[in-house]
Amino acid sequence: MPTDDAVERERQGAGTPGTDVTKDGLRGVRPDREAVTGVTTGRPRGGRGRRRRGGETPQVPDATFTSYYAEPVINKPVWEAPDIPGYLFLGGLAGAASLLGAGAQRTGRRRLERSSKVGAVAAGFLSLVGLVHDLGRPQRFLNMLRVFKVTSPMSVGSWLLAGYIPVAGAAAASAVTGRAPRAGAAATVAAATLGPAVASYTAALISDTAVPAWHDGYREMPFVFVGSGATAAGGLGLLTAPVAETGPARALALAGTALELATFERMERRLGMVGEVYSQGRGGAYVRAGTLLSVAGVVGAVLGRRSRVASAVCGAAMLAASAATRWGVFHAGMQSADDPKYTVVPQRQRLEQGEPATGTSTTTRTPAATTAPSEAAEA
Amino acid sequence: MAPVDVTIGRRPDLTGALLGDTDPAAQGGWTDHPPRMGFFTDTSVCIGCKACEVACKEWNAIPEDGLVFTGMSMDNTQGLGADTWRHVAFVEQRKPLAVQDPGVLHEGVDVLALAPQGSGTSPDEAGTTPTTPGDPGDLRWLMASDVCKHCTHAACLDVCPTGSLFRTEFGTVVVQEDICNGCGYCIPACPYGVIDQRKDDGRAWKCTLCYDRLTVGQEPACAKNCPTDSIQFGPLDELRERAGARLASLHDGGVTDARLYGRDPHDGVGGDGAFFLLLDEPEVYGLPPDPVVTTRDLPAMWRRVGAAAATLVGAAVAAFVAGRRI
Numbered sequence: 001m002p003t004d005d006a007v008e009r010e011r012q013g014a015g016t017p018g019t020d021v022t023k024d025g026l027r028g029v030r031p032d033r034e035a036v037t038g039v040t041t042g043r044p045r046g047g048r049g050r051r052r053r054g055g056e057t058p059q060v061p062d063a064t065f066t067s068y069y070a071e072p073v074i075n076k077p078v079w080e081a082p083d084i085p086g087y088l089f090l091g092g093l094a095g096a097a098s099l100l101g102a103g104a105q106r107t108g109r110r111r112l113e114r115s116s117k118v119g120a121v122a123a124g125f126l127s128l129v130g131l132v133h134d135l136g137r138p139q140r141f142l143n144m145l146r147v148f149k150v151t152s153p154m155s156v157g158s159w160l161l162a163g164y165i166p167v168a169g170a171a172a173a174s175a176v177t178g179r180a181p182r183a184g185a186a187a188t189v190a191a192a193t194l195g196p197a198v199a200s201y202t203a204a205l206i207s208d209t210a211v212p213a214w215h216d217g218y219r220e221m222p223f224v225f226v227g228s229g230a231t232a233a234g235g236l237g238l239l240t241a242p243v244a245e246t247g248p249a250r251a252l253a254l255a256g257t258a259l260e261l262a263t264f265e266r267m268e269r270r271l272g273m274v275g276e277v278y279s280q281g282r283g284g285a286y287v288r289a290g291t292l293l294s295v296a297g298v299v300g301a302v303l304g305r306r307s308r309v310a311s312a313v314c315g316a317a318m319l320a321a322s323a324a325t326r327w328g329v330f331h332a333g334m335q336s337a338d339d340p341k342y343t344v345v346p347q348r349q350r351l352e353q354g355e356p357a358t359g360t361s362t363t364t365r366t367p368a369a370t371t372a373p374s375e376a377a378e379a
Numbered sequence: 380m381a382p383v384d385v386t387i388g389r390r391p392d393l394t395g396a397l398l399g400d401t402d403p404a405a406q407g408g409w410t411d412h413p414p415r416m417g418f419f420t421d422t423s424v425c426i427g428c429k430a431c432e433v434a435c436k437e438w439n440a441i442p443e444d445g446l447v448f449t450g451m452s453m454d455n456t457q458g459l460g461a462d463t464w465r466h467v468a469f470v471e472q473r474k475p476l477a478v479q480d481p482g483v484l485h486e487g488v489d490v491l492a493l494a495p496q497g498s499g500t501s502p503d504e505a506g507t508t509p510t511t512p513g514d515p516g517d518l519r520w521l522m523a524s525d526v527c528k529h530c531t532h533a534a535c536l537d538v539c540p541t542g543s544l545f546r547t548e549f550g551t552v553v554v555q556e557d558i559c560n561g562c563g564y565c566i567p568a569c570p571y572g573v574i575d576q577r578k579d580d581g582r583a584w585k586c587t588l589c590y591d592r593l594t595v596g597q598e599p600a601c602a603k604n605c606p607t608d609s610i611q612f613g614p615l616d617e618l619r620e621r622a623g624a625r626l627a628s629l630h631d632g633g634v635t636d637a638r639l640y641g642r643d644p645h646d647g648v649g650g651d652g653a654f655f656l657l658l659d660e661p662e663v664y665g666l667p668p669d670p671v672v673t674t675r676d677l678p679a680m681w682r683r684v685g686a687a688a689a690t691l692v693g694a695a696v697a698a699f700v701a702g703r704r705i
Binding site: 065066067068069071072073074075076077079095099100103106107131134135136137138140141143144146147149150151152153154155158196197200201203204205207208209210211214215218219221222223225226229230234247248249250251252255256259337340343344347348350351356357358359360361362363364365366367 | 457539562571583648662664673676684697
């Protein structure tokens with residue numbers, strides 16, 4: 001009633017116009033704004049995207065698992081696109097292109113040799129640039145070479161790139177200028193030896209994390225990555241070399257695409273529920289684009305193998321396919337890190353099947369179990 | 380505890396380097412080191428006061444971590460990160476375990492007489508605690524102070540490419556901020572979501588278990604400030620024993636939901652240096668139910684990488700053999 005409101009305002013004074021507290025209780029109470037606790041109310045607002053700064057989130061977002069206000073269990077990688085997916089793509093391209101360049105040199109395909117070697121060193125260098133640019137403190141990049149740790153694929157990779165880029169550069173310089181052919185040949189062999197490692201170590205790098213879609217895919221990921229790298233290197237050869245020399249590039253792209261698609265399919269199937277991120281959202285879109293582009297590129301390259309233009313277009317499609325696959329893997333991993341479901345459900349399933357990862361559950365339920373280890377230690 | 384002389388040996392013993400029960404400080408190369416120190420966080424006596432969060436921020440001079448209202452019970456801190464090294468979780472459940480009404484009137488209580496007892500009633504003497512069995516109420520409120528687990532097999536440390544993360548003589552895991560180049564690898568490596576990057580700074584930060592205080596014989600700030608001794612600091616052996624006894628007494632008292640989390644040295648991370656007594660499943664508190672150090676699978680990963688690299692060489696050779704005909 002207006003008069004009561006006026007009286008109330010008078011009583012409270014001009015300084016507190018906004019208060020709802022009266023002697024008779026709260027004004028304007030809406031029963032439905034009262035927080036409900038521990039009750040399923042559906043998925044959090046804003047869907048599958050960021051929800052860290054969300055509003056009211058339900059305690060239990062899904063009937064099959066529990067989480068803490070749908071907050072992710074692990075911290076999402078701070079790695080960013082295009083730096084890191086670009087780093088993955090370019091490393092694969094460089095490593096496989098070094099093999100193609102060495103083979104082209106051996107079989108006397110001069111144009112293919114030159115473009116593969118130049119492409120290899122350029123991609124290797126840009127891969128390193130991507131890695132350095134993504135650092136929180138890029139000026140401290142050289143701290144990567146403070147230690148060598150086999151437990152850190154990034155340490156192994158930094159040393160690999162530090163060795164690979166100079167030899168790939170020497171091989172390319174010799175191929176382009178025609179000078180120092182013996183040193184160039186030695187550098188070519190060195191680059192072709194390190195190349196396969198450069199093309200594959202990034203799979204261990206992303207798998208060696210707690211990101212479910214990356215870690216759980218560690219069995220197939222290296223094959224997906226070398227397949228994708230071979231597709232890219234083949235694509236580069238098709239794009240840059242005349243049709244008389246592109247036979248091996250086409251064959252390499254064909255083999256790479258077959259390997260990539262087969263192992264990717266196997267990985268998705270083996271991952272089960274976690275594998276769904278590779279077909280959903282942004283990650284899924286990139287993966288699908290990669291599949292389409294690589295299949296189209298390979299089919300087009302085989303059918304149009306006598307046409308320079310068709311070969312070049314298909315080569316570009318293969319490069320794009322390889323990049324799309326890496327972007328897809330990158331974003332799928334991010335999606336799996338963002339949703340506690342992918343962390344909690346597989347771990348919970350392991351426990352419920354009585355098969356914790358190391359045979360021992362991290363949770364001790366019975367007091368008796370806690371005495372055994374200390375007694376063993378005393379004995 | 381007095382500062383201890385320590386020396387670094389040349390060849391760390393690598394037995395059990397990736398799995399199982401081990402002495403992490405010895406593996407880190409410390410030949411003569413103090414006992415492994417850690418936290419036992421008994422969430423059954425946590426009152427959610429957040430003194431640990433505040434003490435940690437103050438002592439370690441951690442910047443503000445976002446002034447937001449989350450709607451997540453009393454938790455506006457949200458989770459561990461670069462600027463949050465202690466995080467108090469608040470879980471509201473319609474899963475009654477104990478009534479929150481102490482069931483006594485306080486008119487007759489002489490507060491002045493109680494004062495000499497100290498800042499809190501010891502759990503044994505308290506009329507009711509969150510775990511006191513009783514008639515079911517409508518609501519159970521769980522609180523738990525989360526922190527870096529200082530794993531026996533720490534993935535963050537394993538994957539750090541600069542050696543910025545290291546194992547201290549106390550068996551804890553600490554970031555050297557003058558070396559970290561912000562590569563961010565430790566962040567997704569942690570199975571608990573502890574370490575994170577400070578955006579305006581670029582480097583990774585996390586709990587140091589107050590390494591500075593430990594070296595001069597002081598206990599960490601959070602444990603020092605915990606008014607209910609929910610956070611207990613000490614040699615890990617002793618804490619594990621104490622936790623076992625606490626679990627037994629809770630089970631005897633009928634609180635069969637009580638469980639220890641991260642105490643077992645044979646779990647996926649070789650046991651936590653900071654472990655917990657929980658009253659519900661770990662995931663209810665935002666903890667992973669079966670965490671595994673990712674580097675456990677690294678030998679298998681490297682083997683796969685080797686096989687894939689060989690496959691690539693084979694594919695390239697085959698391409699040139701086939702390429703003659705195409």
